[in-house]
Amino acid sequence: MGLDFTVVPAHIDIILLGCLWTIAIAVAAAVLSFFGGIVFAVIALYGPWIIRLPFRLLEWVFMGTPLLLQLFLIYFGLVQIGIDLPAFVAGIIGLGLHFAVYNSELIQTAILSVDKGQMEAARTxxxxxxxxxxxxxxxxxxxxxxxxxxxxMIALLKDSALVSVIGVSELTLSAQRAIGATYRPFEFYLVAAAFYYVINLGMEWVQRRIERRISISR
Amino acid sequence: MDIDLMMRVYPFFLDAAWVTIQLSLLTALLGLTCGTLGAAARLSRLAVLRFLGAAYVSLFRGTPALIQLFILYFGGPQIGIQLDAFEAGVIGLGINAGAYMTETIRGAIISIDKGQREAARTLGLSQWQATYKVILPQAARLMVRPLGVNMNMLIKATALVAAISVVELTYTAQRYIGSTYKPFEMFLLAGLLYMIIIYVTGRAVAWLDRKVQIT
Structure with missing residues (x-):
């Protein structure tokens, strides 16, 4: 059974809808991970030890285990304690928390490297x-x-494919749906990969522009 | 917390951890091979090879590893590639890790001062000898730590093969969450084993890093 890309156009609408979901989930998780990262960094640096210690442990667990496993814990764990969230919310929370921990590591180092005089001057x-x-x-x-x-954030976009495993209809699961109807896995996964690649290129472009603006403002 | 249940199922998790370790080691081996070839291509004097190397890195780092795995495992039979899930997991993750390792290895090589090559050439070494006897031994020392980071990522990425039903740690956790409705306990078992694997690997990398430093 060779390749036949003529089956793709008939299902392109599901794929595009999946694309929108992927972007929406990635953006929501990115925002959560950014502000979460700042909050986590402040807790890790300035929180009282009674909060700081368990927090360190949690951070260690998040960095030492696979995201997929964490998604299963969050999705099924929340259901077990009676919080029945839609899968995409669980996915956003899982992705957001996972990357908040990684962002927090970066922000902690950065906070410590801001000149002490800045704090002193501000207090004065x-x-x-x-x-x-x-x-x-x-x-x-x-x-x-x-x-x-x-x-x-670019890593987050790619890892957002994992939320398909807990049943969120983003790009990867949309491709799977199309495959279910056509039995053409190679074609549709390749199309999905192409869309991820394009979104990825777009993010890299935005990233370069932001970096240029920061280097000017400094 | 249901300790009894955890005591009952932990032997299955140990078996699964062994599969995760095998996956990690084989993937790392293939990743290093692809990474070395990729770095050689990216630093080649032939424009075609440089382009192929850059395309490899860009495509495999620019798309989700999960999709790459699906293309290989589910799409492979369409173009005549029949692999069982474990083989597809190792090959898919290995080629993916290789793209990241290409950049690590290339980064270490280009950070060696140009003067080293010039000096070696002046002393009469050929281009190849200069690379092999002067540049690479120095670059290798710089690679250990960043390759350790790649290794850490790769171990966590082996969880993806759960999605193509390889019975490793994450798959086992998922299956027991489904049958026992105890997500927290199962996460604890699998998570602890992952952290042990990652910790031991981290120690080994740190040891190797100390070993290769010139003091």
Whole structure:
């Protein structure tokens, strides 16, 4: 049974819809992972030890186990404790938390590398510790880590394919649906791969533009 | 927490962990091979090889590993490639890891000062001898740690083969979550085994890294 790409156009609408879902899930998870990363970084650096220690452990677990396993835990675990979330919400939470931990690692290093004088100066002009962090230290730290966070976001886009396994109808599962109707796995997975590749190129383009703007503003 | 249940099922998780270890080792071996070839192609003097190397890295890093695995395993038979799930897992993940390792190996090689090659050439070594006897031994030391990071990612990526029904750790966890409705306990068992595998690998890489440093 050779290849026959003429079956693709008839199912392109499901694939495109899947594309939109993939983008929506990736964007939502990216936003969650960005702000989650900042919150996690502040907890890890400034939280009281009673919160910090279990938090460190959690971070360690998130970085030491596969995302797919974490998705199963979140999806089935939430159901078990009585929270019945739609699969795509569980997927966004899983992806978002996973990458928040990775972003947090980057942001922690960046916060520590912001000159101590910045905090001291902010305190001197009358800002509280929290205000100084929020308005002076964190914005500078975040600016420094935008390029590596961009790499994490590109990884997030590719890993969003995993949420198909818990039944979210994004690009990968849409391709599977089309395959179910046509028995043409090679063609449709290749088409899905092409769409991921294009989205990926788009993200790399945006990333380069943002990096250029940051290097100008510095 | 249901300790009794965990005690009953943990032997199955140990078997599964062994499959994950085999997968990781074979994938790493294939990944290193592809990575070496890829880096050689990207640094080649032939434009065709440079282009092929760059295309390999871009395509395999630009699409999800899961899709690559599906194309190979489900799409393979259409173009005459019949593999069982384990073989498809190793080959698919290995080629994917190779794309990341290509960049690691290439990065280490190009970070060696140009003067080293020039000096070697001045002393009468051929281009090939300069690469083999001067550049690579120095680059190899720089590669150990970043390749360790690739290895760490690769171990976690082996979980993807659960989606093509290879009975490794994640698949086993998923199956027992389905049959016992105890997601937390099953996650704990599988997660702990993953962390042990990753920790031991990390120690081994750190040891190797210390071993190859010139003091």
């Amino acid at each position: 002009v009358g800002l509280s510790r929290g205000q100084a962090l929020r308005k002076v230290v964190i914005p500078q730290a975040v600016r420094d880590v935008i390029p590596p966070i961009g790499n994490n």
